[in-house]
Amino acid sequence: MNDLSNQTEDFSDIRDAVRSLCQGYPGEYWREKDRKREYPTEFVQALTDSGFLAVLIPEIYGGSELGIQEAAAILEEIHKSGCNGAACHAQMYIMGTLLRHGSEEQKQKYLPGIASGELRLQAFGVTEPGSGTDTTSIRTFAKREGDEYVVNGQKVWTSRAEHSDLMLLLARTTPKDEVTKRTDGLSVFLVDLRKSLNHGVTIRPISTMINHATTEVFIDDLRIPAEQRIGEEGKGFRYILDGMNAERILIGAECIGDSRWFIQKASEYAKDRTVFQRPIGQNQGIQFPIAKAYAQSEAADLMVRKAASLFDSGKPCGKEANMAKLLAADASWEAADVCLQTHGGFGFAEEYDIERKFRETRLYRIAPVSTNLILSYLAEHVLGLPRSF
């Protein structure tokens, strides 16, 4: 049986501090950012200054050396407070690939700056127009030429690239038809966007239904020093896998935070809103869906906590991390729908923040991994069913 003795740890001190910080960024702030499609620079700076984005970085590099459980508590609390951590959550975990697989020289060069916020590593170039969830089919290619790699290709849905100094890039270094396993022949590079922007890298923002600062990245004859490659050539795919588990757990925690925000909003409104001389929450048609969303959210939270606990104890957690993301994203979407339904027409009014959060939380059934891909993973790798694609 897995050791989950620490699963009930709630990190109330960290949660209190995050909640206090978030009180300075109320709905008006997020509505204006959403309306203008602006990056929440002030909020991100406050989180950076308080050290909340550096919790996973070891103390020797300037971080707090805490675990995914603490990071999850921070992101959950941000979302529970009505804020949104998507603008900067990747600053927490993208560096994990560098931390686990980079050389000591690379770590000393970059991690202190990432911990202080001086260096922003919060863009991860993986997805391409021709390969969404089929990561091993990416076409971006890095060709070795002496001490450099020359990279050509295109990435899409690369979030926060405009607000990053460094980008983690996944590229093929051996053509797919020349490797035994399709997961081989992929390599990971740390691209310095400060030097590369308009010198091999072009970033174009994509306008979307939420304020998410996502982009497409065009890479043309980009020259990357070989020393910027992380780990061994050709082993990049396995390097990014453990980072994906961290990402799924943390996104799951954000979904739990969203769920709690929606359920609290819905409950308060159902108690206060009087129609036909009684609060609408007195009707089972209103209260049962809220209660069900609450139960789903609490159950999903248990899976997020289990996955985080396993991750922190260094145990395999692929199954749990995927299920955490799946259940939490479904729970937050259910809670969002219930909240909107409870509010009726008022839920559509911007001033209630529900329509914005509704749009924002919808993303997580699609990104960073789609619900269907998680189901395929569980069916094939956990239940032993035939591969469906």
Add this chain to the structure above:
Amino acid sequence: MEIIVPIRQVPDVALNIRVNEGKVVEDGVSFVISSWDETAIEGALQMTEELGGEVTLLGIGPERVSEALRKGLAMGAHKAIHVLYEEGQTDSFGYAKIMAKVMEGRNYDLILTGKQAQDTDAGLTASMLAEFLDLPQVTNIIRFSDLAVDGMTLYRKGDHGTEVIGIKLPAVVTVNDSLNEPRLASMRGIMMAKKKPMETLSPSDLGMGAEELGLQGSMTEVLKFEKPESRKEGERFEGDETETVPMAIQKLVSEAKLAV
């Protein structure tokens, strides 16, 4: 400068408080540092940052009070004293007496605290403490200047202006929340707080018996707690103002009995 900051942990008023049989239901309630006491912590930190010395927090109550003390330590206070016991119902007199006992034999230049607690709004404890300790006191300060280890100038908010008061230390001073904007605890502060000393005392460690504690040690008793009645929902008049304004006036006259 050695400063002791008594703090009180109160239910988070931003959340919905439930009342059952005259008592606040604690289950599911989150507790925070009373906001005026948070201002006092910030004030004390600013004073020690200027003059040196340490800030010691003092909290009285059950185990959960240690969370409030840790938060104060995360803001930057140096150490804490927790008088650990389930205090039940205790009034300002009872708390002031326990605080006075804690102060016995301790070295301090200033006792700085909020002008009142956010839950009771009584505003009596600090004054009673000053009386027990035979110290001068100034209440409701909005600013301080001319800081020195033996005295300072305080700006006290009154009904019709600001009193500028010179005070010699040691003294008891209470703060208004306009004194400052309390700093947020950083991740580094939270980590450091875990290693800062917290002295835990029981009432018996202070030589206090049951007759000096809880209701027995209090001079007043709260018989009942009633939530304010929720306001009835307002009525909205929609449409052309030439029609809705007369309708609203008619309602005010006929139902609210407004004289026009």
